Structure formats: structure tokens, C-alpha cells
Amino acid sequence: MSAEVCCPPLPGSARDWWQTAVVYQVYVRSFADSDGDGIGDLDGVRARLPYLRSLGVDALWLNPFYPSPQHDHGYDVSDYRGVHPEYGTLESFDRLIRDAHRLDLKVLVDVVPNHCSIEHPWFRAALAAGPGSPERAHFHFADGRGEYGELPPNNWRSIFGGSAWQRASDTQWFLHTFAAEQPDFNWRHPDVSSYFEEVLRFWLDRGVDGLRIDVAHGLHKADGLPDHEHAEHDELTGDPINPHAWNQPEVHGVWRSWRAIAEEYSRRTGRDRVLVGEVGLLDTDQLAQYQRPDELHQTFFFEFLRAEWDDQALHDVIDRGLGTIAGSGSSVAWVLNNHDMPRSVTRYAGGAPGAGPGDLHLGLARARAAALLMLALPGSSYLYQGEELGLPEVTDLPEHLLTDPMFHRSGGVRRGRDGCRVPLPWTAAHDSFGFSPDGTRGTTWLPQPDWFAEHAADLLLGSGDSMLHLYREALALRHRIPALAFGDFRWLPTEPGVLAFTRGDGLACAVNCSSRPVCNPVEGVVLIASDTEAGEKLPANSAVWTLLPDGT
Template sequence: MSIDSTAQQALTPKRQDAAATWWRQAAVYQIYPRSFADLNGDGIGDLKGITSRVGYLEALGIDAVWLSPFYPSALADGGYDVDDYRDVDPRIGTLADFDEMTAALHGVGIKVIVDIVPNHSSNRHRFFKAALDAPKGSSERDRYIFRDGLGANGELPPADWQSVFGGSAWEPVGDGQWYLHTFAKEQPDFNWDNGDVREEFLTTLRFWSDRGVDGFRVDVAHLLMKELPDVLPTVAELARIDEASGRHPLRDRDEVHEIYAEWRKVFDEYDPPRIAVAEAWVTTPERRAKYASPLGLGQAFNFDLLTADFDAAQFRRIVSDNLLQATVTGSSSTWVLSNHDVTRHATRYGLAPLHGRNVKQGTEWIIAGAPEDQIDREQGLRCARAATLFLLGLPGSAYLYQGEELGLHEVAYIPDGRRQDPAYIRSRDAGAWSYDGLGRDGCRVPLPWSTDTSSYGFGPGGAHLPQPEWFADVAVSVQEGEPDSTLNLYRRAFALRHELQTAESLEWLDFDSPEVLHFRRSNGWEVVTNFGETSVRMPAGEVVLSSRELIGEELLGQATVWLRR
């Protein structure tokens, strides 16, 4: 990747003060509201539950929270099927509750980021209801992507496209037309060539920004713009189109950045400017860099560590590549190990390496492609703690997922009748498997806060997903009293990170083992991670934090230590 000096100047943010650049090395904690804390006892987490735990978040030491969708929704996809972008689901709270929560978080210095879902609405959104009530060719239908079906009476879908969740990506509406849904049928895709759609989201961005929101996480930011010819290509024809060209009919089209340039103008209306981070699953670093431009969203997730093995060579290559991308774009790197869509990293690291592992099927006990009895839970937690300290030592922002500070594993066993994830349900019914074999419910199980109630302190009315018995061993109330617990490791790491964080660069240092990575930040802060299983001799320096006990001057296997010189 390269960029000339004139272009680099154009990408330089206008504001460089701390109030405008807080996000560049922030620790951001993702809250899945329905599974965080339930104050009203209906089994579903709520905004008042979050407010009741602000003290916990302050003690954790994070800089911001990112809230997954809390909007009115039928929950066809965990809240990512949005009925109304400018309201709160009554099961989760009210706008007044949102304001109270935001004020409480701001009161302890924690920023608020909300999820925005622009590729699709729910099928209960007022725009889609109007589209169904209107005839073919109407302005109401133009807000979505409708096409005539094939066959004598339009009884066949317009193309053989498949949705992400399995089954056809087209749904009939009874008059010979079908609408496109990249995800569940309850999530019709917007037509972003339509001016009403663009204005709807500009209004939404201002609505939440006016309420004090500091930024936005943009769901599937690469999917908005689509260019569909009269004769739609087949799946086979789509597969032959270069996704890095910017001209693919369905994703990562160059025109999408015109939308985000409009959004940037809205963000910059506020002081300090609102921030955004793109979820953009694109094919090359160059394509991802476009989303991270200060002229657009400003930051884009990289999921490279999330998809890597616990392996020194992979981690070093990923870090080097992404720091280079950050230099080119003028943005900062983002580091992620877990979120609401993937198997928790403590479990992933307890399995055989991802690369080359065959995904097994057909059992309730599959996690990330392996049966429960193949998971080494102790190893997984050791590696997770080490990887987290490595990540928190890197320059850039760190995005953490609720529960990882407790060292939570994926919840393996959830009865079929209790599962909620359409990725699991639809793929099961279609005879296919996606999202690590069992869908995403296992990382969305409500958190264990204590051991003295049936829902482990989540709420007085139980939990909307079943919690396992081993939650009693990892609850917040238990870990707070254990000096070496994962919770206290995270708390010490965040506190030290605020003290040690420095320029957005690092220097790789030589080490005599290929299984060890050693880097230094500009203020003398050093991070050493032993990815191997045998101990190594630590470099000289004051030990300020370690993911695992130290034996003399030896760093045990699968461990990270922070040093200061």
C-alpha cells in the first residue's frame, strides 16, 4: 500500500486535540443489551440494567461502550432487524432510560457508541409496510430492492441467490414481485439509490448524536450500494466477479463511500465530531482502508487476529500489516478477539488450530467445528489471557466483548427449542451449517454476576438463554475476591494501559525463539508473548503485569508479560 503526500494531507483529520481523537487508542467494551443485566425481571437485559452496572464498567477501566441494537424489533436476528431506528424496544426500555444511561456513563468518563444497521430494516419498518401496501413501480417500493419473479406468473425467484442465513435471498410478496434480503427474510435490503433512504439515516444519525451519542458502529458497511442489471447474474456468475474491483453488483462498491462522505458531514457538525467504525468484510487491505478514511467513517474493524490461530508468526504478520494500513489511511488500528457473532476466544484457543481443521456436523456439542470433549479449557483460558495482554499492548483501539473479562467460554449445550439465532435455525433446516456449527447463541448467553440466584445475578426473572452450572465458578462476585482472576487481570491491564499508552507505533525486538514475540512502545513499555508451550528466559526490565505466574526469570508457555524500562 502506498499513498502520495498530497493525498495524505487530504486524509488528515481537521481536529487533532484529545477530545476529537479519543477513539484512536480507546478500549471499547461491547454490550449485548439483552444479555448484560436485567433490572425489571422479564428475563431480557435492559437499559436500566446497564445503568445499574455503570460502577462495574467504571471499575473495569474502559473508555467507551458499544451497544448492540436496542431498537424495537421482532428479534428475527437478535435485534438487527430494526422496526424503528429512533426508538428503544419497550422490552429494553425507553428513550428516557437511554438518556439516563448515557448521562450515567458520561458521568464516569465512558463514551457511548451505538450500532447502526443501514443495509436493511425489519419487515415491520414503516417504509416496508408502505412498500407492501403500494403497487409495483411505486415510489414506496423503490426504497427497497424489488424485482419481478421468473416463470409465467412470477412464481420463481428472480435469481438463484442464497441468503447468509441459508435459503433463497428472495421472498415473494404475492403479486409476482420478490424482495431481496441478504440475511433473514424479515430483513429486506434497502435501495440506497433512493433519496428517502439516505435522508432517513441522516436524520437518525443526528437524532442519536443530539442525545449525546459519541459514535456509531456501522453494521455490514460494505453492503449498502448495489447495482442490479435487468437480467440478474447467477450465483456462479457472481463468483467470477472480482470483489476487489469496486464494481461487484452486491458488495463493496466504490459508490458506497459517497454515502459515508455525507455521513462525515453530519459527524463534523458536532463538537467534538462523532466517530464511526465500519464492519466491512472486504477482500483486501486496500479496500478496507477506504472505509477508514477520515473523509468517511474514519475507522474500520480488522478481524485478522480474531480469525488467526494462537501463533507467533500469524500474530506478527497481522500486526505489521495492520499498522501499515493505519499509517496509510491516517486512521488507527482496531484489535478484536471476540464479539457477538463468533465463538469466544477462550474456547477457540482450547481447540486444535483453525487452519486445516475440518468442521464436524450433526451434534449439539459442536463448538467452532469440534466436539466438546476435544476442548482443552485450561489451555484455552491461558492462551486467551496471553492474547488479550498482547492485544492491549498494541497501538490502536481495542474492542472487547462482554464476558471475556471473566474468561468465559462458549456455552456449548443449548437445547434446540431454546435457540434463537436464525443462522443456526435456517441452516439446520436447510441441511447446511454456518457460524461455527451451532450459531451464535453460545456467546450471547446472559452474564453471571453472582452465585446467589437462579440466573447468576442477571435478573430476578431468569435468563432468556439457559446458563450452565459452571457459571457459578466464574461469576463477577467470585472473581472480584480472587487477586489472580481474569477479571482482575483485565482491570489491572486497563489501568496500566491508560498510564503506559503512548505513540501509535511499536518496534519489534529480536528474540532467540520463533515462538516468542517481543515489541517495545516509544516510552519503554515492552510486551513479550510466549506462544509456545515451554518456558523462556525473560528480557531485563521491571515486570508490571503478567497473564500467568512467573517462576524466577522464566516466562512460562502461553503467557504474556508487560515490562517497563
């Protein structure tokens, strides 16, 4: 591989905290349970803030905790300015914000503007008002096709499977890009835009440092809602390729409006308020357009998560990220795991939900190396809870316990996302592995397998070569070595199967993606390695950070 400069250092004026932050994603329901009901809550998160501080992250992102009937575990919101009773109260949230800021941890919250719950007051009013009413104009209601309106208005398919239309109790149907319990808002109606600007201000007024925006590419739909020529592809893959349902030009106006609000709060309070978009587009050039200077601050770079464990594949993905997204003046938000994807240990092991765990020894080695690769790249990194524990996917949850609407709507063809959402193990020797308080006899909302004990945080803290220690040491180095935050990026020439690059003049990262030991292409002092045998040689599926001879 040739040597080339792919990304210059960020200019001094652009060195905002989010440009290089490590953000920890908290799936509240599965993080920590404070009251013994087997469901995680905000007070449980608050109690574990010292753990996150000691891990070395800069911020946490909370998945939805709003009032919801929980058809999609919080992504079906019935009240955007409250807290679901299972998770606490607004006072619980305020205490969490206060304690996080005391620990110098920033907090991002999830907002879901594409769709709401069938129990949202607007949607209930729309159903009651009937066809042609102003209330229905807040959503996408349409008459059905066929002699009696018995067929959906168009052929669009839900990302979760099945038709994207659900029939109301009268002659009309309503659009739902995801589950039938999640009706899509009509973002061409001015009331919708005004409503969400109020929601945005509500949480910024409560002190949040930013928002993660769900389905940020999906708000607007094409006028007339025309048929999609390849609709069956959406249902089989879940990929957002429907040109009439995704990535409409008007959506960029929404983000310009929201960015203006975020900048207003940043100026007024002296604290950056950040907008991070979930933009599930497959075209990197289109993705970068969401990060123009007056739109979203960042979008997740999911192509890195989806990349095969292969040196050329990773090289090309990194080049695309740095060349397009970072080239737009923003920074890349790298991600290896999240609440919607099988965990990286299992992906790299060749396992899959419902198909078995794969070779977990291999998967763990690759996941350790991938962590060092990600944390050495220019930009920010988003970690998903349990990633630092080396948790694999739980691939064998009994079907009768699966809760994901994706599983049920696809008729079991797509296993769903429950396997990466099993409650975390904190202590090896306690009931529910410390997820719930001592003495709690209830069960967790998804069952924890016995082997979770091997990944309990207290056990890993006592092991110097554990995944947890690897993350803690790597994050400490990111804070200590300026080159990892602001140093330029340059590929180094390597033999096949190996990636290597420098950050600034002082540090290099090398990754052996092959199944054989190789010579370390970089000379210097090893700072951290994913394999204890790494040094002059790189074991198979390993990575190392090296301090260069002239580095300081």
C-alpha cells in the same frame, strides 16, 4: 523475526479519544436485567456503569435496542428512533447517557442501515402498494424468473443460508442479504439517504458519542443485480465475497456524508463524534479505504480475531493492520471477541458450538495472553461483555432453544451465535447468577449453565489472579503509561514461537505462542503477566509486559 518499525506515534493533533480508547461492547439483551423478565435492558446497563468504570474502559457500545420483532434480536429494526419495550424507553436511554457521561464514559449506539424489519412502516407500505409503486423503490423488489415468476430474480445467497430473495404475495420478490425478515434498503434511492441522515442526527442530538455501523460495506448493490458466479460459497461460509452485493464504490459517498455530519456535531459541541464501521471485507487494503480521513473514523480489524494462535500468523496480521489501516492516518480497532463469533477461550481451546468446549485450560491461558497482546498494540481495543470474565462459549445449548436465524436458515449446518450471547453471571450464589434481581423466579432468555458460577464477577473480584483482575490491571496500566497510548511500535528479534515488540522507549510486550517455556527476550521489571510464573522465563502460552531499564 527481524526488528522493524511498523507504526510511528500518532501526531499530536490526531490524539482523539477514539484513537486509543478501550470500548466495551454491551449486548443489551444479555448484560443485566433490571425488571426480572429474564431479558437485559437499559436500566440494567445503567446500574452496572460503575462496574465498567472500575474495569477501566473508556466507552461502551450498545447493540441495537430499537423497536423490533426480534427475528434477529434487534438487527431487524422497525423504528430507528425509539426503544423496544423490553429494553425500556427513550427516557431510560437518556438517563443512561447522562449517568455514563457523569462517569466519564462515552456511549456509542448501533445503527443498521443495510436492512430493516418487515414491520418497518416503509416496508409495510411497499407490500401494500404493489409492483411498480414508488413505495417499492425504497427496497429491492424485482420480478421472478421462470414462466410464472416462480424463481428468484438472481442466484444470490443469504449470508444466513438459503436464497437472498423472498417472494411477496404477488409476482415480485424482495432482496434480503440476511434473514427473510430483514429486507435490504435500496440505497440508490435518495429518500433512503435522507432518512438515515435524520436518524443519525436524532441520536447525536440525544448526546451519543458515536455510532457503530452494521454491514457498512453492504449498502449499495450493483446495477441490474447480476448473477454471482460463486454464489454457493456465500452460503457455505457466510463470507461477503459477492462482488455485486458488497463493497460497491458508491458506499464511500455515504460515509463521506455521514462523516461531515459527525464533524459538524464535533465542532458545534466540542466533543468528538465517532463513526465505527463493521466492514467484513477479507482484503485489508480494501478495508483501509473505509478509513480515509473524510470517511469512517475506524473499522473493526476482524483479521486479528480470526488469526490462529501462532507467532508467525499473529505477526503477519499485526503487520497488515499497522501497515494498511494505521497507514491511512487512522488507528486500528483491534478485537478478539464480539456477538457474532465464538468466544476466544473456546476458539483457542479448539472447541466450537455444537462440537464441544475443547481444552479450556489451554484456551484460557491463550486468551489471557492474547488480551495482553491486544492491549499493548497501537490503536484502540473493543472488548465484548464477559471477555474479561474468561467466559467460554456455551457449546451445548439444546437445539430447541436456539434462536439465531442462521441456525434455522442453514438447516442446522451452521450452529449460530447464541453460545456467545448467554446472559452474564454477576454473582455466584444468586438465582440467574445475579443477572436478574434477587428473588426473581423467571428464567433467562437463554439458559445459563451451572458452570457459569465459576466465572461470576463477584467471585473473580476476590481472586487476585483471575481474568477480571488481569483486565483491570492491564487497563489501569494503559491509562498510566503514555507509551501504551502514543509510543511508537518496533518488533524485536525473537526465537521461533515468540513475539516481542516495544512501545516507545519504556515498555515491551513478549508473547510465547509455543507449547514450551522459553527465555523472556526482554530484560527489565515485569509489570503484568498472564501467567504468575512469568519472569525471566515465559511459560507456554503466556504474555508479559516489561518496563525497560531506561523506561520511566
